[in-house]
Amino acid sequence: MSEFTKTIIRESTDEAPEFVVSFASKAVHQWYNFIHFIEELPGGLLIINYIKASHKNDPWRTLLEVLLALLALRYFLASKYSQDEKDKVVLSNKEIDDLIDDWEPEPLVQPLRKDERWQLDAIPSVEGAITKHVNVIDPNTNQKLTDVLNFASKDYLDMSMNPIVKENAIKVIKNIGVGACGPPNFYGTQDVHIRVCEDLARFLGAEQGIIYGQDFCTPTSVLPCFLKRGDILIADGGVNIALQKAAVISRCDVEWFNHNDLDHLEEILESLQDVLSDGPLNRRFILTEGLFENFGDSPDLKRLVEIKNKYKFRLILDESNSIGTLGPNGRGLPEVEEIPRSEIEITMGSMANAFGASGGFCLGVKGMIYHQVLNSSAYVFSASLPPYAARAASTVIQLLEDAEITGSENPIIAPLHQNTKLMHKLFRNSPSLKNLVKLRSSDYSPVLHLRINHELRRQLNLPEGYGGPGSKSLMNLYNLRF
């Protein structure tokens, strides 16, 4: 022990009790042994000199440096493997070979059952053009049945066989060929594509538009651009499958409200208010359809717009079935309720249904559309729409605009409305069908949705609902509670 240590002990013995003194002396003794040991190690002298130089009467600094050094040591020596590696079972090579020989994968697809084979054969095989009357091959007899009335196509305005549309499409094919041969960002945008975007925006009253190659891929590509983890989407429970997939793939928080039940929507919004006002300003959307593909009815758009303005949410409306069919001029659900298009922040639609071409589109404000040009996967990674389809859609829009008469229904759309009303009336008032089927769709929907009636279901031993968000509304309809 050095002179220094002895001095400390002698001086402090007056105040401290005996065991503290002996403990302190032992501790100091150990400390100096430790320092001596470090000096013996190679490089130890460097460490000691460094600490002495940097100490500068500030013990906290030295403590911080020592802790950082220990942390660095721990980090570099820690295992580099992820959590998966930790719960890996250790196997020898022979065991791995045995496991590989034993492993039997399932077949890539399950073979078709008998009822599925029947379903496959029941897909109607059409011969020739698809118009009002088609020729179908009977699956049982393989005979061709001619002049079958066609209630299955989505060409609501019969534009696919319209001579003016066909003539314009043929002109484009004669000039340009069929395919666009490239993604829109790499020399695939042609002037016809830009024109159809302008036409759509002008016809529907939006600022700008963007087109996609297929209407089914449009929602799954648009929604993930604006919804990421942490954002909120409140969707109607009865939306079609493309929108459901889009909601799930965008990894945001999704809340489903009962189909067309705007009270439930307000309830959800009220309950979220505390969370929303405290948290960061994340992006919030409400998702619904103009004319539901699965139900054939529409939401109360006026009330929906009031709600979304009150709670500061943005509205996404998928108008695949309602553009060209609803409203006196075919401008969709907002025209029916006389709401300006600017109230709906994102409108998605399809050019394959009423417009008699192919592809999908999205409309909105300029900044939103510009963002999709670089970030939307189906726009960046896929080839653009065949130009003749864009031209066909442009022609249909032009025909609709030219035939417009202010103050009354567009004469191209009027027959559709009349036929729809007539069909619904016939089905609803038919005495023979009253006990068998129930009409689920609303009177203005060009697609009729028929459900098997309650009593007939019981007779046939069928369940009430088959699961999924739509079945809840069915149960509500019949006041059944499980």
Place this chain on the structure above:
Amino acid sequence: MKFFPQHFDAMLPKNGYPPWYSAFESFYPRRLKKRLDDCFANPIHGVPGRYIRCFNRYSNDYNDTMYYDGTSKPCLNLSSYNYLGFAQSVGSCTDDSIEAVKKYGTSSCGPVNTIAHNDLTRSTEKVLADFIGKDDALVFSMGYGTNANLFTSLVNSKCLVISDSLNHGSIRFGIRLSNAAVKVFPHNDMDKLEKIVRDAISQGQAKTHRPWQKIMVCVEGLYSMEGNLCNLPKLVELREKYKFYLFVDEAHSIGALGETGRGVCDYFGVPPSKVDILMGTLTKSFGAAGGYVAADQAIIDRLRLDITTNIHGESQPPAVLQQISTSLRIISGELNGNEGRERLQRIAFNSRYLRLGLKRLGFIVYGADDSPVIPVMLYTPPKMPAFSRMMMERGIAVVVVGYPATDLITSRVRFCVSSALTKEDIDKILTDCDQIGDKLYLKFGSGIAGGEKVPGDYKKGIRPRWTIEEVLEKTPEDCKHPMF
């Protein structure tokens, strides 16, 4: 953003509404990519064939708004996917498509399972399946959509999908949508792939260690950014050994590779029955649009019933179906005699000639020698707009690719060779590349990749970088040699 809020409208919160997208996320597109924007999204008009007419445009505010004066310039087209030159407005394909529009109309009128399964669809699918060598095929209206919705019907969360690290965005999207477990193996590294497969089979699912229901390996036939092929013979060998399912995406290779144009299986001599699912797109080599899936009858039957696109989405319009059918029959030789063979030979010659010429000049070119996709490395992002603008002045339209499709410092220019180009066109391209390469310091290679000028040079340490005259003189004959 504080001083000029009107420029950042979509990124600032307004009236209590959150911004559409965050300024941080969009930093690269706004600040860096925008300077290059005049090289992208060029509107064109006319047939995207041998010449393409690009609209002239200029911008006063750094590419924020573009002004068009209505004039257009015809440029040699190295940018469109036109491998066999079917992007034509004359010829039997176009005539047949016009007939199809007259007979069937412009639209498909609904999903396949509802109404659109007509005789044109059936005959096109049959022709396609015969061409590829599989039992049956399904045709979809969008190539991206085919991949996006295919995996949901094949794999679920108890299955494992092992995909190549450079797979296309549509494959990655489709796998994500299906909720399957994913493992990624380094690009074309068969040893790592084998190790991952062995680990996966022996360890089973994570945490529960139950065996996987199915294991599927997804690769592409021809990678569009690299220009190289997958190692198909080794993959088939591994498939026999480990019993996984193989999915090959032949988006770029169908119609362009192989002796008869039947894709990567034809090129390697592997029978198509050894690959479980062959998927491809019809945009590139056939001048149409859309995608297809070809597999055994049982798989196709199940997919025909189950795939969501068939049940809910629209199907191929009639004109496109007819274009596919006619072009397939031309390639296989049924129609128009030797036209198919001529096209295949032209693209083989064009791609080999251009590639060998560029290598001899001293550029660094990626990819296999036979592939029609020729990426030339530029490495630094500023050379992208320089190359593109200089080529445009000389009347050639090219595609430059940078982040995020490639790494930030490995930007490249990608030439898409077409059989519509003549030898004189390629001579012009080589001459212009030579001039631009000298100006922009792009000739990083020593030229040895193109072969020695005099045999024995390499041992003496001579690294030849050929002059353009030598290249134009010797290369057309040399490129027919299997050595180059």
